[in-house]
Amino acid sequence: MPTVVTEIYTKQPMVRPKLNNMKLLDKLKWRYATKAMNGKNVSQAKIDKIIEAVSLAPSSSGLQPYEIIVITNQEVKDKIRPIAWNQSVISDCSHLLVFAAWDTYTAERINIVFDLTNKIRDLKNEGWENYRKLLLDTYPQKDAEENFNHAAKQAYIALAIAITAAALQDIDSTPMEGFDAEAVDNYLGLREKGLRSCVILAIGYRDVENDWLVNLKKVRKSIEDLVTIMD
Numbered sequence: 207m208p209t210v211v212t213e214i215y216t217k218q219p220m221v222r223p224k225l226n227n228m229k230l231l232d233k234l235k236w237r238y239a240t241k242a243m244n245g246k247n248v249s250q251a252k253i254d255k256i257i258e259a260v261s262l263a264p265s266s267s268g269l270q271p272y273e274i275i276v277i278t279n280q281e282v283k284d285k286i287r288p289i290a291w292n293q294s295v296i297s298d299c300s301h302l303l304v305f306a307a308w309d310t311y312t313a314e315r316i317n318i319v320f321d322l323t324n325k326i327r328d329l330k331n332e333g334w335e336n337y338r339k340l341l342l343d344t345y346p347q348k349d350a351e352e353n354f355n356h357a358a359k360q361a362y363i364a365l366a367i368a369i370t371a372a373a374l375q376d377i378d379s380t381p382m383e384g385f386d387a388e389a390v391d392n393y394l395g396l397r398e399k400g401l402r403s404c405v406i407l408a409i410g411y412r413d414v415e416n417d418w419l420v421n422l423k424k425v426r427k428s429i430e431d432l433v434t435i436m437d
C-alpha cells in the first residue's frame with residue numbers, strides 16, 4: 207500500500223518571510239472590489255499596461271482561449287448595467303472589460319496557436335507537433351460546455367492579472383460575475399463570434415465619499431488555514 211499522503215500533511219505556523227516592503231503586497235492590500243466609482247477617466251497609457259499584462263497571462267497549452275472586449279462607450283455601459291444586477295460601477299467606471307471565453311475548442315482555433323508558435327519561433331519541433339496532435343485528438347471531441355468551462359478558467363487567470371496590473375498603477379477595479387451572461391452575450395453579439403462572457407471587470411477610481419466598503423478592513427482567512435506545508 208502506498209503511504210496515504212494525508213498522513214504527512216502538517217498544519218504549522220508559517221515562517222513568514224519579510225515581504226512587508228514588497229510593493230506588490232502593499233498594492234494588493236490597498237485594492238478592494240470597489241463598490242462605487244467616481245467616473246474619472248483612466249489614461250490610455252495605464253489601460254495599455256493593463257492590457258499588455260493581460261496578454262502575458264499564462265494559459266493552458268498557451269491557447270489564450272478568450273478575448274477581451276474593452277468598453278468605454280457610456281451608452282453601452284449604461285445598457286449593460288441593468289443586466290448586471292444594476293451595479294453602479296458599470297456605468298461609473300472608466301473602462302469595462304468583458305472577458306469572453308471561447309464557446310468550445312475547435313481544430314482551427316488550436317491550429318492557429320500552434321502555427322503562430324512555429325512562425326514566431328521559426329522552427330518546427332516534433333515534440334511540439336505531437337503535442338498539437340494530442341490536443342487536436344482531445345479537445346474538439348469534447349462537449350462544448352466542458353470546453354467552455356475550461357476556457358473560462360483560463361480567462362480568470364487573465365482577470366487576476368488585470369486586477370493586479372491595475373492595482374500596481376493605483377487604479378481600482380471590480381471583478382463581477384453578477385450579471386446575466388446570456389443577456390450580455392446577446393447585447394454584445396458574442397455568441398455569433400463563438401464567444402461567451404464569463405466575468406467582467408470595471409476599471410476606474412474609487413468614489414471615497416460614497417463607497418460603503420472603502421474603509422472596511424480586508425477579510426482573509428489566515429495563511430495557516432490557507433496553506434498546508436509538506437516538508
Ligand SMILES: Cc1cc2nc3c(=O)[nH]c(=O)nc-3n(C[C@H](O)[C@H](O)[C@H](O)COP(=O)(O)O)c2cc1C
Pocket residue numbers: 237238239240241293380381382383384385405424425
Ligand atoms: C470572479 C469574481 C466575481 C465577483 N463578482 C462580484 C460582483 O458581481 N459584484 C461585486 O461587487 N463584487 C464581486 N466580486 C468581488 C468579491 O466579492 C471580492 O473580491 C471578495 O469579497 C474579496 O474582497 P476584496 O476583493 O475587496 O479584497 C467578485 C470577485 C471575483 C473574483
